[in-house]
Amino acid sequence: MQDLLRRYGTGLTGAFVLLTAFWLLVLIVLPNFYLLENSFRPYLPRVDMGGPLDTYSFDNYAKILTGSSPTEVFGLTVTLPVHVKSFLLTVGYSAFVTVLSFALAYPLAYYLAKIVQPKSLPTLFLLLFVPLWVSEVLRSFAWFIILSLKGPLNFSLLGLGIIEAPIRWIAGYRSIIIGLVYTYVLFMLFPIYNAIQSLDTNQIEAAEDLGSPWWRTHWRVILPHAKPGIASGAVMVFMLSAGSLLVPVLLGSTESNWFTQVIQQWMFEAADWNTGSAYAFILLVLCTVFVSLVMRVFRVKLSDIAK
Amino acid sequence: MSAGIDLDDVCCDFGSFRAVDHVNVAIQPGEFFSFLGPSGCGKTTILRMISGFTEPSSGVVRIGGKDMRGQRPNQRPTALIFQNLALFPLMSVADNIAFGLEVRGIDKAKRRARADELLRLVDLPGAGDKMVSQLSGGQKQRVAIARALAVEPAVMLLDEPLSALDLKLRQHMRAELRAIQKRTGVTFIYITHDQGEALAMSDRVGVMSHGRLQQVANPRDIYDNPANGFVASFVGENNILAGSVGAVGQGFASYDTPLGSFRARMAPNTGGAVKLYVRPEHMRFTAEAQAENSVPVTVTDVAFEGNFISVHALSENGTNLVAELRNDGLGNTPAPGAKLHISFDAARAAILPDETAAEA
Numbered sequence: 001m002q003d004l005l006r007r008y009g010t011g012l013t014g015a016f017v018l019l020t021a022f023w024l025l026v027l028i029v030l031p032n033f034y035l036l037e038n039s040f041r042p043y044l045p046r047v048d049m050g051g052p053l054d055t056y057s058f059d060n061y062a063k064i065l066t067g068s069s070p071t072e073v074f075g076l077t078v079t080l081p082v083h084v085k086s087f088l089l090t091v092g093y094s095a096f097v098t099v100l101s102f103a104l105a106y107p108l109a110y111y112l113a114k115i116v117q118p119k120s121l122p123t124l125f126l127l128l129f130v131p132l133w134v135s136e137v138l139r140s141f142a143w144f145i146i147l148s149l150k151g152p153l154n155f156s157l158l159g160l161g162i163i164e165a166p167i168r169w170i171a172g173y174r175s176i177i178i179g180l181v182y183t184y185v186l187f188m189l190f191p192i193y194n195a196i197q198s199l200d201t202n203q204i205e206a207a208e209d210l211g212s213p214w215w216r217t218h219w220r221v222i223l224p225h226a227k228p229g230i231a232s233g234a235v236m237v238f239m240l241s242a243g244s245l246l247v248p249v250l251l252g253s254t255e256s257n258w259f260t261q262v263i264q265q266w267m268f269e270a271a272d273w274n275t276g277s278a279y280a281f282i283l284l285v286l287c288t289v290f291v292s293l294v295m296r297v298f299r300v301k302l303s304d305i306a307k
Numbered sequence: 308m309s310a311g312i313d314l315d316d317v318c319c320d321f322g323s324f325r326a327v328d329h330v331n332v333a334i335q336p337g338e339f340f341s342f343l344g345p346s347g348c349g350k351t352t353i354l355r356m357i358s359g360f361t362e363p364s365s366g367v368v369r370i371g372g373k374d375m376r377g378q379r380p381n382q383r384p385t386a387l388i389f390q391n392l393a394l395f396p397l398m399s400v401a402d403n404i405a406f407g408l409e410v411r412g413i414d415k416a417k418r419r420a421r422a423d424e425l426l427r428l429v430d431l432p433g434a435g436d437k438m439v440s441q442l443s444g445g446q447k448q449r450v451a452i453a454r455a456l457a458v459e460p461a462v463m464l465l466d467e468p469l470s471a472l473d474l475k476l477r478q479h480m481r482a483e484l485r486a487i488q489k490r491t492g493v494t495f496i497y498i499t500h501d502q503g504e505a506l507a508m509s510d511r512v513g514v515m516s517h518g519r520l521q522q523v524a525n526p527r528d529i530y531d532n533p534a535n536g537f538v539a540s541f542v543g544e545n546n547i548l549a550g551s552v553g554a555v556g557q558g559f560a561s562y563d564t565p566l567g568s569f570r571a572r573m574a575p576n577t578g579g580a581v582k583l584y585v586r587p588e589h590m591r592f593t594a595e596a597q598a599e600n601s602v603p604v605t606v607t608d609v610a611f612e613g614n615f616i617s618v619h620a621l622s623e624n625g626t627n628l629v630a631e632l633r634n635d636g637l638g639n640t641p642a643p644g645a646k647l648h649i650s651f652d653a654a655r656a657a658i659l660p661d662e663t664a665a666e667a
Contacts, residue, residue: 202393209358210407210458211381220406224397 039277060278083262087283090259091290093173094241097180101188101237102230104181109192109229110222114201128186136183140250143179144170147251170253179251180241187240188233195229196222228304235291235305242287259283309494310371310384310461311336312357317366319352319518326352327363328518334496334511336371336461339488341497341505344515345541350498353515354464357496358387371461381410386455387464391471392447394439400426400450401435407458425453429487445476452487462494469504481508502542506530514538516662537662539584546590546628548583552658562658566626569600571656580661587617589655590630592647601650604628606641616640620649 004013040056048054067082080088112124131139146153147169154166169175199222207217223230248258263283267276295302312334319327327349334340342350355361356368359380368375370384380387386407394403402409404425405418413421419435426432429449439447448468455463465484469477485508488495499505505512506526513523514537522534533539536547550564552573560573562583571583596603604620607627611634618630618641628649632640641647 200391200393202389202391203395205360205380206387206389206393206395207406209360209380209385209387210410210454212406212410213381216410220398220409221395 035273035277036281038274039281041274043272043274060275061282063275064279064282083259083279086257086262087259087286089173089257090242090283091287093177094180094238097177097184097241098188098234098238100177100181101185102192102234104185105188105192105233106226106230109189109196109226110218113193113196113199114204128189132186136246137250139183140179140247143175143182144251147175147178170251171255172253173256175251175253176248176256176258179247180244183244183247184237184240187236188230191229191233191236192226193229195226199225227298227300231295231298231300232305235295238291239287242283309336309492311338311494312462312496313367313369313372314353314357315367315369317353317356317363317368319349319356319361320364326518327356329366330518330520332513332520332523334494336494337492339485339495339497339508339510341499341509341512342515343499343502343505343512343542345500348515349518350500350515351466352518354387354466354496354498357462358385358464359383384461385464386458386460386462388451388455388466388468390466390468392451392468394447394451394454396439398439399435400431400437400439400442403439403450404435404453404457406454411458421457422453425457426450428456428490429453430483444472445480448472448480449483452484456487456491456493460493462496463488465495465497467499467501469499470501477504484508506542514541516541521662533584533657533659535660535662536582536584539657539659544587544629544631546585546587548585548626549661550583552581559653560658565624566602566622569656570653571600571658572654573658577658577660581658582661583656584659585651585656587629587631588615588633589651590628590649591632591651592618592620592630592641592649594647596648597650599650600653600656601648602628604647604649606643606645606647609640609643620647 004016008016039060040058041054042057042059044051044053064083064087065081068079069082069085070077070079071085072078112121116124134142145151148154149166149168149170151169153169154163157163158166169178203221203225204217207221208214212220243260244258245260245264248256248261249264252258252261259279260283263276263279266272266279270276314330314332314334317327317330318325330349330353342353344350352361356363357370357375359375359378359382362376375383395406398406401419401422404422405413408418408421422435423432426434429452431446431449431453434442434446434450439450442450451468469480469484472480481504484495484497497505497508506529509526511523511525512529514521514529516537522529522538524532524534529538529542533542539545540547548562548564548566548569550562553561553563553568555561555573558572558575559570562569562571562581564583569583571585573581592606593601602622604622606618606620608619610617610619612631614634616632616634618632620628620630620641622628630649
């Protein structure tokens, strides 16, 4: 703070502080607080707002437990409330998207950080970034076309003789998973790339020199070093996937219902912002709990991720 | 257990740059061999070719007589100690040492026992459960040695492992390394740019410059009988005089310089450009002119270095000569301004091929 004052003077420093405070308070804290407050109040006609019916309760939160849908899980039939099922599927598939992103990003990150010639790095990074120049909406529509039944993907696979009949890609949650992995894989790639890049190459060579095969060098030396990067990438991909609305809306099938779509339905189709807010907070809180639990299991501390 | 190493006409090119240029050397089993040279002379490349991280562009590396071409580092009987040690910071000391055994599928209890045994060997008993970051520089050094010894290598390769330590510790670790080498009987190949280190520890030293092996000999011969001007200058100080060779005979030759004519040793078939090299500690001062190799000088500067005194003197034609006198406590050091004669024995001076140009 002293340093800022000395460097930029009172006026500019004050402006920085005010802008940051404005951003935090007006654009983040207040709207969230407004939603939180509303989530505890009933959805009432205009005239009843502030009247005797307008009392705080958990009724909106409890709505998630209403309605039931029998679901087949590993041969067992479980009856779950519709929205709980949607929530569990969202968390489960987001975790799957995270694992898939890791499986794709780790080898690529290792390749970029340790194998590729430094002089070809800028070109490779450019190739990775170029798709981001196109808006997310357009990219998702592009995938809709690629994955459609008579689209380029099936056409190519049929042409190459890999499949005999076209695959219905936009079915269940398949296309959502593909779209989410595509959209968020870079959020996994870069933290892992940074982590692996900071590993002293001598450590990899030392392991090999001591007789270690490549997979054990990864398991014992490179992966443990990259763990904070993997953790921050995984948290980002998971949270972004679970919170994504665009991809499930554009690439979802008739059978899929992402939890964000449920929130959206409450807010914009039922015009019930109170219940929508309650659902949004359920998603936020439970996802945070889930992430914390997974971090506990993998022994990752919050301070590791912040590095 | 330990194995010899043959470098058979080994070259290594990086693009158009030749890092190692036709190196031939046979290192004996159980020998402590040092490659000595300035940075960029190719010594680390040699080490990486022996350990398998770099393949020679031509020539053959043999370990224990076996051709190592196409063998990955994890298939070679070598263990490398890196300049920065490259200990695994996320593993305990014992896990670091036992890593090579873990790789070989040895069970946990045996690994731990072996790690503790090696920790005693390197004089760090009971440090197994510490983390690497809790150790001092010298202790890390020992752990790196133990980790390399754990895989029972036939050859230990050491890449300037002492360069990060302070002077006292460095001298201590020199003796330690030497003792560990004698105890284990493993062939040690040591890379350094520190001539003191190379001379003090090695059975033989190979002096390198610009990818070429300039001389391979025991430390005494390297210092006393350098093969050329580069070796003489890199290993120790010299007064270097330029001139031309006169009469030659019986291992000696006369050498004419603007400072006068001198007599010095010269190997029989020395050719090309030569210079006269005299070590400062072989110079002495006398009041009277001596029969040969004597120059009248004025003392210009006396630098006290502790165990010796460095005396700078100027000849009549303006050549600067340096003598190092032992600080023997007798107080017979010349004073600045003194007019004396500086002289040296013909047997202590050498006419050598001039390769200082190559060193740059």
